[in-house]
Amino acid sequence: MTAAAPTALRVPYVIAHADEAAPQPLWFTQRPLAGPRLAYDDPRRGDVVRGVLRARVLNNRRGAPQWRKLNTLRQWRCMERLLCQVCGGVATDPATGRIPWIMTATAFRTLPDDSAGGLTSAPPTCSACIPEALATCPQLHISSTVCTVARAEPAAVLADMFVPGQGGRAVPTGEYSVEVGLSEEALIPYALATQLIVRVYDLQTAGRD
């Protein structure tokens, strides 16, 4: 018997689990001179992050993995602290100071004013986890490039959009995973952020063998 493909896949750190869902009632508050703003009906410290209302989820990794969904808290943590999306450890290579990052066609886009960078919603992957990530994720296999970046900064969010209904009730517009820049003041009051998008700088293709 030779070592075949692993049957018990490690569930990546960022993947959401079924029991982490924590839907909360949303409504619109009226701010003097500032118009309506999306909020939870029981506001807590930490609901608003970087000026945007963030989706509440639990962080217990319980229940079946939801392979197509990321846990908002862990995705955010990976982006802000540059942690590996697979193992949750520090992604930055201590030898070079650069951050290994798998860029995919669906989670990365270039910016017109920066040919050596862009925006991505997928967190970095530490070099130790890159082979596993490429081997186990079919999507990565098809359209991915292993890169490194010099640094990354929060730039936008992916958000679900709402409008005020009767009595301030929050009504979903049906627009999900809309990219909203952190400085887009007109859209932010209507957005519930589910993922943090970062801008990466000095993106370079890593050698692949």
Ligand SMILES: [Zn+2]
């Ligand atoms: Zn890792």
